[in-house]
Amino acid sequence: MSILRQFSRLSICPTVKFQLNRNISTTSALTFKITEQLWAEPMKKKKKIDPAIVKAREERRRKKIEKQIRRLEKNARQLKPIDELEVPLHLMDSLKKYKRPPVQLSVEEIEARELLQKEWARYKRDEYMNNIAQVDRIMAAQRRALDRLYEESEDLYNEAIMPDLQLLPYTISGPVATPPIKDYESPDGEYIDVSKKWDN
Amino acid sequence: MKFNTKMTKIHCRKQAELFKAESQDVDIDAVNKVTAQDFEDAANEEYSKFKFGNLETDADKKGDKTSTERCLQRHLVLVTQRKLGNDSKTLLPQGHWQEGETLRQTAERIVKEQIGSELQIKFISNAPCGFYKYKYPSEMNGKVGAKIFFYYANYKSGNPTKSKVNWLTRKELDEMLPQKYSNAVKEFLIEETY
Numbered sequence: 001m002s003i004l005r006q007f008s009r010l011s012i013c014p015t016v017k018f019q020l021n022r023n024i025s026t027t028s029a030l031t032f033k034i035t036e037q038l039w040a041e042p043m044k045k046k047k048k049i050d051p052a053i054v055k056a057r058e059e060r061r062r063k064k065i066e067k068q069i070r071r072l073e074k075n076a077r078q079l080k081p082i083d084e085l086e087v088p089l090h091l092m093d094s095l096k097k098y099k100r101p102p103v104q105l106s107v108e109e110i111e112a113r114e115l116l117q118k119e120w121a122r123y124k125r126d127e128y129m130n131n132i133a134q135v136d137r138i139m140a141a142q143r144r145a146l147d148r149l150y151e152e153s154e155d156l157y158n159e160a161i162m163p164d165l166q167l168l169p170y171t172i173s174g175p176v177a178t179p180p181i182k183d184y185e186s187p188d189g190e191y192i193d194v195s196k197k198w199d200n
Numbered sequence: 201m202k203f204n205t206k207m208t209k210i211h212c213r214k215q216a217e218l219f220k221a222e223s224q225d226v227d228i229d230a231v232n233k234v235t236a237q238d239f240e241d242a243a244n245e246e247y248s249k250f251k252f253g254n255l256e257t258d259a260d261k262k263g264d265k266t267s268t269e270r271c272l273q274r275h276l277v278l279v280t281q282r283k284l285g286n287d288s289k290t291l292l293p294q295g296h297w298q299e300g301e302t303l304r305q306t307a308e309r310i311v312k313e314q315i316g317s318e319l320q321i322k323f324i325s326n327a328p329c330g331f332y333k334y335k336y337p338s339e340m341n342g343k344v345g346a347k348i349f350f351y352y353a354n355y356k357s358g359n360p361t362k363s364k365v366n367w368l369t370r371k372e373l374d375e376m377l378p379q380k381y382s383n384a385v386k387e388f389l390i391e392e393t394y
Contacts, residue, residue: 097210134390138329141387145331145349149303152347159302160327167324172354175273178252 209236265366268355274392276367277385278355279376280314285337290366290376292385294348303328307351316361321353332384350388 023029091098105113150157216235259270268276281288295310297303304326311321330350336343366376370392374382 130393138388138390141331142327142329145328148331148333148347149328149349156303160304162326164323164326170322178255179257179272181251181253 209240213237265368265372266364268367270367271369274369275390276369277373277389278315278360279366279368279373280363289378291378291381292350302326303349304351307353311353314363315365316359318361319358320356322356323351323353325352330384330388332381334380350385352388 146157146160149160255272257269257272258264259267264270270276278292279290280293282291282294293310293314295306295314297306298309301309304323308323311319328349329352331347332350333345333347335345368376370386370389373385377385
């Protein structure tokens with residue numbers, strides 16, 4: 001009877017209820033016993049891992065991930081060649097919002113603009129001619145002075161036409177719209193130029 | 201295409217309108233933050249309150265011609281008083297050339313002697329830029345007249361110490377200098393058109 005129960009453990013469907021059997025026998029009873037049915041391997045005993053090793057493993061995992069992040073960021077920091085650049089997506093999406101309707105001008109407006117452009121061209125031409133005339137006048141005055149100097153003494157003339165090597169590089173600044181305020185404390189502080197300089 | 205600040209202003213305005221209409225999809229943070237319009241208003245207010253340096257300096261108001269801080273928009277020329285014969289005239293500083301000097305060295309020496317060595321100037325070239333000759337009223341030292349060569353130099357810094365010096369604009373040059381002299385000087389100076 002007990003053997004049956006033991007074999008019933010092999011079956012899948014649930015079988016008999018538990019029955020309390022106390023067997024009494026006068027002779028030595030022949031009992032068969034089969035080992036417990038094991039559907040799986042018995043659980044291996046959990047070994048205690050050194051916490052230092054656990055931490056080391058976690059560290060290694062984290063470092064690996066950080067290295068990958070750094071590599072990706074380095075890629076992002078490098079500038080892409082212009083041919084590979086694309087329009088950023090948020091601009092593409094909002095393209096409609098950014099566009100303006102084309103401007104319609106009336107005929108009078110267009111004509112007025114054309115006439116204004118012609119007047120401006122005339123004014124600029126006069127200004128340009130005046131500039132050239134002034135430069136010519138100044139150069140002629142110098143030429144005349146040098147001619148007179150030549151008549152005076154040739155030595156002085158030769159010394160006068162020698163180029164002045166101490167002049168360049170030369171800078172002068174012109175008038176400003178509003179002059180600088182004396183002893184002005186700039187609210188943003190002084191401006192220190194840290195741009196890189198390259199010399200020959 | 202509208203640019204970004206204009207877009208943020210439009211966005212802020214829309215958010216404000218939505219907030220008024222009390223619709224559901226309002227980004228409350230965007231409305232509470234300083235809007236672009238507020239920032240522009242604050243900036244404009246600061247600009248209107250700021251006092252720029254005045255173009256009309258004190259020297260302008262007093263009519264003081266000896267300082268370089270007058271007529272900041274115009275080009276000024278240094279002139280001194282000089283005695284020729286019996287009367288003193290306003291001329292550019294001039295003096296005699298000495299043997300063994302180039303003309304430019306003469307000019308530098310004259311400026312140092314007549315104006316003082318505190319005045320820092322930079323000569324542009326070795327060559328003169330103008331010429332003027334005049335006859336003495338009577339023969340002096342066996343010479344009939346004098347030839348003057350003008351040199352152009354830019355003012356860097358410093359004050360004249362030795363003699364009274366005036367800084368004149370073109371119009372004043374016209375008035376104060378003798379006629380033909382003034383014509384010769386005007387030839388090598390850039391004309392004023394305003």
